[in-house]
Amino acid sequence: MTTTLDVRELCTSFGAVRAVDRVSFSLKAGEVLGLVGESGSGKSVTGFSIIRLLDRPGRISGGRILFQGRDLALETDEGMRKLRGNRIAMIFQDPMMTLNPVLRIDTQMVEAVRAHQQVSVADARNQARDALGMVGIPSPEERLAAYPHQFSGGMRQRVAIAIALLHNPDLIIADEPTTALDVTIQAQILSEVQRLVRERNTSLIWITHDLSVVAGLADRVAVMYSGRIVEHGPTDPVLDHALHPYTHGLIGSVPSRNRRGQRLTQIPGTTMSLDRRPAGCPFHTRCFRAQEICRTEPPLVSRGSDHTALCFFPLAGAVRTEALQ
Amino acid sequence: MTAAPLLAIDNLGKTFTRKLDAAGKIAVRVGLAKEPQAVRAVHDVSLQIAQGEVFGLVGESGCGKSTLGRMIAGIIAPSTGTMAYKGQLIDQLSPAERRQRRLKMQMIFQDPYSSLNPRMRVKDIIGEAAQVHGLVQGPLDAFVAAQMERAGLDPAFRRRYPHQFSGGQRQRIGIARALSVGPEFLICDEAVAALDVSIQAQIINLFMDLRDELGLTYLFISHDLGVVEHIADRVAIMYLGRIVEQAPVEEIFARAQHPYTQALLSEVPRLDARKRRFTAVKGELPSPLHPPSGCHFHPRCPLAMPRCSVERPALRQIAPGHTSACHLAGGDA
Numbered sequence: 297m298t299t300t301l302d303v304r305e306l307c308t309s310f311g312a313v314r315a316v317d318r319v320s321f322s323l324k325a326g327e328v329l330g331l332v333g334e335s336g337s338g339k340s341v342t343g344f345s346i347i348r349l350l351d352r353p354g355r356i357s358g359g360r361i362l363f364q365g366r367d368l369a370l371e372t373d374e375g376m377r378k379l380r381g382n383r384i385a386m387i388f389q390d391p392m393m394t395l396n397p398v399l400r401i402d403t404q405m406v407e408a409v410r411a412h413q414q415v416s417v418a419d420a421r422n423q424a425r426d427a428l429g430m431v432g433i434p435s436p437e438e439r440l441a442a443y444p445h446q447f448s449g450g451m452r453q454r455v456a457i458a459i460a461l462l463h464n465p466d467l468i469i470a471d472e473p474t475t476a477l478d479v480t481i482q483a484q485i486l487s488e489v490q491r492l493v494r495e496r497n498t499s500l501i502w503i504t505h506d507l508s509v510v511a512g513l514a515d516r517v518a519v520m521y522s523g524r525i526v527e528h529g530p531t532d533p534v535l536d537h538a539l540h541p542y543t544h545g546l547i548g549s550v551p552s553r554n555r556r557g558q559r560l561t562q563i564p565g566t567t568m569s570l571d572r573r574p575a576g577c578p579f580h581t582r583c584f585r586a587q588e589i590c591r592t593e594p595p596l597v598s599r600g601s602d603h604t605a606l607c608f609f610p611l612a613g614a615v616r617t618e619a620l621q
Numbered sequence: 622m623t624a625a626p627l628l629a630i631d632n633l634g635k636t637f638t639r640k641l642d643a644a645g646k647i648a649v650r651v652g653l654a655k656e657p658q659a660v661r662a663v664h665d666v667s668l669q670i671a672q673g674e675v676f677g678l679v680g681e682s683g684c685g686k687s688t689l690g691r692m693i694a695g696i697i698a699p700s701t702g703t704m705a706y707k708g709q710l711i712d713q714l715s716p717a718e719r720r721q722r723r724l725k726m727q728m729i730f731q732d733p734y735s736s737l738n739p740r741m742r743v744k745d746i747i748g749e750a751a752q753v754h755g756l757v758q759g760p761l762d763a764f765v766a767a768q769m770e771r772a773g774l775d776p777a778f779r780r781r782y783p784h785q786f787s788g789g790q791r792q793r794i795g796i797a798r799a800l801s802v803g804p805e806f807l808i809c810d811e812a813v814a815a816l817d818v819s820i821q822a823q824i825i826n827l828f829m830d831l832r833d834e835l836g837l838t839y840l841f842i843s844h845d846l847g848v849v850e851h852i853a854d855r856v857a858i859m860y861l862g863r864i865v866e867q868a869p870v871e872e873i874f875a876r877a878q879h880p881y882t883q884a885l886l887s888e889v890p891r892l893d894a895r896k897r898r899f900t901a902v903k904g905e906l907p908s909p910l911h912p913p914s915g916c917h918f919h920p921r922c923p924l925a926m927p928r929c930s931v932e933r934p935a936l937r938q939i940a941p942g943h944t945s946a947c948h949l950a951g952g953d954a
Binding site for chain 2: 335451478482484506512567
């Protein structure tokens with residue numbers, strides 16, 4: 297499998313505040329990465345950095361984003377415009393961020409098709425109709441003439457996904473696209489996305505706060521806290537044998553069947569705002585294993601070849617990676 | 622549950638109709654316009670909640686669960702049906718008694734941002750209601766401090782405003798406010814839905830501690846089956862204004878009968894369900910303006926029969942404490 301995306305030591309800053317701090321991960325073709333974190337952890341900013349949609353004063357202040365070998369951090373605005381919506385697409389939490397409320401769906405979709413392909417309006421419209429049918433919108437021909445407000449929330453998200461898929465992108469970044477939806481609608485969207493990604497061998501970054509969604513969808517998981525990826529690895533080992541105390545606490549916080557009525561594991565305190573981030577491991581102020589040394593930069597530890605965490609005192613048999621190098 | 626229930630509601634319903642202005646009324650009178658459409662948000666709901674119980678009310682958006690919660694809290698008046706609290710019908714209470722009764726039932730809202738007055742200090746938010754009702758003995762400051770501590774807030778912050786707190790802390794302020802008047806019954810309307818997972822766990826733990834400490838009874842309204850499963854003793858599932866299934870929590874998660882409940886359960890993402898294939902019930906919630914005939918769920922139901930589109934199934938007991946509204950239930954289908 298070829299590598300679609302290779303992010304190395306990415307840093308994104310808003311003025312003096314580093315919202316994304318030395319984030320590295322890579323994604324092969326057809327792979328699904330779950331990027332998990334709580335609000336303010338930098339998971340969305342990571343997504344926006346990759347597709348270069350940062351609002352000022354946000355800017356990429358370091359690192360590389362290699363997409364099929366090209367460094368997106370250095371790409372010109374014009375070059376990004378050619379990639380965006382074509383090779384890289386994004387799905388937002390609120391589909392109204394994708395859709396223009398005063399234009400009909402066909403107007404918007406035809407424009408999106410013709411932005412990257414030289415085809416006639418009629419051909420573009422046909423492509424748009426096929427895309428709507430593919431994401432499970434009934435009677436797509438008629439729905440093309442509708443306005444966004446005539447769709448329900450779930451249907452609107454399907455339209456947004458159809459637009460993201462128009463050019464068969466190599467990478468899709470999905471930022472909490474099912475968070476605002478009901479359970480049955482969320483399941484419908486997840487099943488469509490899962491099928492489409494598998495059929496087309498598209499790489500997918502699924503940004504979410506919900507570990508349970510990631511468990512069902514992702515090949516790999518990266519857990520973010522305070523701008524850093526604190527744990528990263530294949531889904532099963534990360535969820536079954538978490539190395540980082542934060543991941544461990546997050547998993548314990550999820551209410552589930554086998555612990556009915558018992559107290560949930562509680563991570564004390566609240567997330568630090570980024571401008572008051574403590575030195576060293578950002579989690580040490582809330583961590584039950586923290587010691588004095590945690591005020592300094594934590595080492596990268598690993599178990600197996602693929603499962604890593606940033607921690608002085610990881611939970612289950614990890615070894616320091618630095619010692620191996 | 623042999624004792625009389627703390628709360629019993631019987632055939633409660635709520636119909637919302639658009640209010641017409643004078644011109645509109647005349648237009649209807651002379652036949653130029655039709656009567657405005659009515660939405661039956663809640664339809665013939667009966668349930669009983671015992672003292673000390675946590676009752677989970679589950680449903681998707683628009684199913685009427687919040688409307689039901691608000692009727693129980695006394696915020697909106699029901700259109701039909703009766704409610705009895707400790708065996709006393711609410712309609713028959715005097716206004717003064719009704720005011721007292723309302724104090725015993727407090728509500729905690731979903732959005733900790735819009736349910737707190739941004740221009741009031743925390744000490745006023747928490748202390749005002751108790752003071753108005755004459756429940757404060759001793760200095761107000763000490764009373765507020767005690768309330769804050771019980772909800773896990775540092776009393777030193779009592780002169781602050783809501784915007785100076787995080788989402789989880791605001792939800793604690795809402796809880797402290799609700800508890801300040803000494804309620805027996807808490808209605809939590811999606812009270813943890815807006816919170817991050819780790820904060821959600823803190824608040825759920827707080828609810829469970831308070832239940833033990835103060836002997837509270839809860840109506841816990843949520844769309845999140847995982848949370849309800851964790852905290853509730855009994856669960857009712859609502860769909861388009863009606864309760865379709867009701868059972869003790871173990872029973873409903875082990876032997877759900879109604880196809881809608883089954884669909885909901887199978888679609889909840891779980892930590893232990895890895896790389897699964899998501900299968901989905903078809904379609905979306907129909908508009909409550911034009912509910913489907915017969916069983917409201919039949920257009921989406923994988924097991925629908927011709928009878929389902931004609932005849933509305935009644936809630937029937939299928940096991941002790943377990944009722945379901947489905948023609949397939951009970952073997953006489």
